[in-house]
Amino acid sequence: MKQKITLKHLARELEVSISTVSKALKNSEEISQDTKEKIQAFAKLLNYKPNNIAISLKNKRTKNIGVIIPDIVHHFFTTVFRGIEKYANEKGYNVIVCVSDESFDKEVINMELLANGSIDGFIMALSAETQLKKDYAHLKEVTDQGIPLVLFDRVTDEIACDKVVINDEEAAYLAVKKLIGSGRKGIALVTTEDFFSVSKARKEGYRRALKEHQMEVNENLILKLPYRDIDETAISRFFDNREIDAALCVNEIFAMHSMRLVQKKGLNVPHDVSFIGFTDGILSKYASPSLTAIAQHGEKMGEIAARMLIEKVEGENDGERFVTEIVKATLIERESTIN
Amino acid sequence: MKQKITLKHLARELEVSISTVSKALKNSEEISQDTKEKIQAFAKLLNYKPNNIAISLKNKRTKNIGVIIPDIVHHFFTTVFRGIEKYANEKGYNVIVCVSDESFDKEVINMELLANGSIDGFIMALSAETQLKKDYAHLKEVTDQGIPLVLFDRVTDEIACDKVVINDEEAAYLAVKKLIGSGRKGIALVTTEDFFSVSKARKEGYRRALKEHQMEVNENLILKLPYRDIDETAISRFFDNREIDAALCVNEIFAMHSMRLVQKKGLNVPHDVSFIGFTDGILSKYASPSLTAIAQHGEKMGEIAARMLIEKVEGENDGERFVTEIVKATLIERESTIN
DNA sequence: GGCGGACACGAAAACGGTTTCGTGTTAATA
């Protein structure tokens, strides 16, 4: 087992000081061409690589960014993560991922752990519990310490920081408008509890589209599902309501279950009931019929979030101006709707 | 912007030495009960948190583990990652993820970067290019430095380290046997190029099952697809062969495309053609018909990999004994096969 | 010959902790 070689080793072997070695390797003007060449050659020979940790301690910069997401086995978050990782990697940053598992406590613990020097900044989407409790003290603490933070998708107004979201309200509005345009009269909304910022916005878009067309917002056409442990019988019962001839689902999973259960009733998708689902994930593409979906462009969101964060970290950006970037969602039309 | 408080601050305020503060906070016997209480109270008051980087430098232990995977937007790898993250988190480790994107160069660069002190050990699945080139110098270098390494799923015999895999050969064997048992005569294999260790093993299992039943291995029934940019027309042509009444696919995506194209020909799944796919991912569950799948238990694999790595890192394990753990795949029967 | 300034390098502090060892004080013991 070869042991890691350090500046000290090089210095000793070459009979120069550590400072000289350090400077020589950074091609400093201070050192003569001769010695520089000697030292660099020797360092290469011994395959010297500087110790990241020591550099981090010295610079107070780790070149690590912390990503905290509710779930990794979730297509949308995964694509966002890919965007982050890609951009960060290009910029020489590594990514430390923590999964909050929708738990407030885990979110807090992980953040506090990482905030103590391990990372230069955070990118995160709030856990369900955090949004439910509306307790953002841990975020406040981090920003107070001057650690840059970028929130994406599941955000809150109570924290001043950069954010990247999609135009949830408008996307829902346009989706519903499209359903109305194709002659649908009973448009259902399959959503989560209201405490999710995105669900709230989507519901507003849904409402606005209906109102704009003088259609009543009927609470019987709105189904709220818990964010875990999906209850199929509730969905099935909900769709027994034969007023419903279309549904907007706030995520892919809800859409898949709904479509399947509707089909089980002997109804045809899209003719009897049309479907549009948020998140253009892998399921939408392979479903049958394939699902018309609202693409959230996760990878792009991730990339933007990473760019914003790194700009803050590297101080190119004037510290206290916070921006919310809005990524435009797009409707991908497939077989679960008609024109 | 509050600045981070250090031992030095505490020491100055309390008019004791840094060493005393340090010891007091670790509840050292050396320090009197009185001073300990004072110091601890004051530290709590000021919300002192030790700097992770400084501790890492001193201990030469980062409590970070590096995970290098070919792709994160891939259900199997994602579930493995979840297993790793969960276990690591419980043990107080953080996870740094790098995505090799199936590229040899990225894999090498990322490993070298992380190997310089950023992590205590690696968990990885080889990239496609690495398996193609059969160049494992970067792995060798890392293990030579005494950095623990655990390979999973895509492994190689050329590196001595801990490994965790599924019984690919046997799983394929059993799947094919099951198809034969249900009366299938023309069993196809939809696979990747041979340089993937897993595909190779699966093909062997496929062969063994056929031979055992005196069925010929017909190369016309084996379709090799590139690992990216799936060619639908090739698949469609392949299934024009009406000898085929069943297919084993080495991954979910291949299975989904195949099933869809077969159905498009007006054939019935499972009656005309039965399907079994490796990787019991989200698609298998939601496909129609739902796909009979070989569950690789990614989360469990991740957990085992993390356990093995952390044991090595913490030296509970005698250094030079390497183990390969085999996770048993299980067949999940769904609608794409008949009994 | 003395002075000033390049030039090339080294000493040492610093980052924020941990840990070993030394030391001054007190009290118990011979």
Next chain:
DNA sequence: TATTAACACGAAACCGTTTTCGTGTCCGCC
């Protein structure tokens, strides 16, 4: 009273870098 041990704490080295600030040598110049 002198010795000793326990006690409570501080000084300093160390982890591996970077960086500031000397400093010694040599040369050119007046």
